[in-house]
Amino acid sequence: MSLARPRALVFDWDNTLVDSWGTIHAALNTMFARMGHEPWTLDETQLKVRKSLRDAFPAMFGDRWEEARDLYLQAFEALHIERLSPLPDAEVLVQAIVARGHYLALVSNKTGRLLRDEVAALGWGHYFAKVIGAGDAVRDKPDRAPVDLALDGSGIAAGPAVWFVGDTGIDMACALNAGCVPILVHGPEGGLLRDEEFADATPARHFRDCMALAREISQ
Template structure:
């Protein structure tokens, strides 16, 4: 499904910066497991999966001091230990992600990842999936002076392409943090998730378009500049 943007808003991208978790890879079960292991070990109540989806978005160095105060480094070590033990065995691309990336790379679109996943874990996962060579850069949490939603990792990700942020650079992600980063960079923000934005949900940084998955994003890109109507569907991306 594509939420059609106003006429003239979208320009065909020369580069796309992708979020990683729950945009290109299905990470919620793994993140939820490692986070609840950490919460319980730190004497806090476990979260439901829905709570995890709602509350997780910032990088660890931004989120954990708020959540665990002066014990955040202890919590970090617990999270990392559990995450390291399970993340590769549970690693899976979201539907149509590989086909989307291969098509874009074949068309000469410059691709990079800007993630709030710790950079080392991000690059290990990309290598495991055989995707390292598709991207100009894989920028994770801790790689830039500041993490998303600050623009710093976006500039770092674009550096190999020599392109400057602007309407022909898209930032594709599933969260408010991604849209805020897109706005900070001055890029075109694309929301990719099954459900459309709720009224007022992204009041400060509304997406230029919403698609329900990588397949719908590919369909949108295929039709840009052709004069054809944007594709739409009531069913989830598969």
């Protein structure tokens, strides 16, 4: 499928540009143990973790959700920098975008402070015009609010000139809610049409890895 070239690209962070599943899984199970909940398998974590803490935890923990949030953040913060690892060719991808002169921003459901700590730890802050995490906008993904905040001041409105790049259905839903072009990187093998996560939020294009998307951007 041919797409018009973007003026701006807005990226998800976790498991789109950096490998975070192991750290998220360890922090969740540390918190679950403290809360008296059964641990999740890694497969369960990868399947269930999509929303921000403020959107997901009230349904999971009721009136104890803020306690669960604080325990999770404490466990995550103890691990995330030392385990931080870019996905293969992720920096090649963001460098290619910057070299083409495209506006580049991040929108993540990771708590904003922790997201910015990770970007700084990799020395990647100069690549991104805006780094927007959970809690920074009035609502989190899949709402369009963080996308609008990420584009604020760029002179580029959310719409078909903006590609939203992520690895999950909630990223694709966020793109569609903002009127942007949904671009899936990584994602399921074996065909999207058989993956119900994308049934109502189908990507416009699917790239198998960061390098495949970097080649598309560089053309």
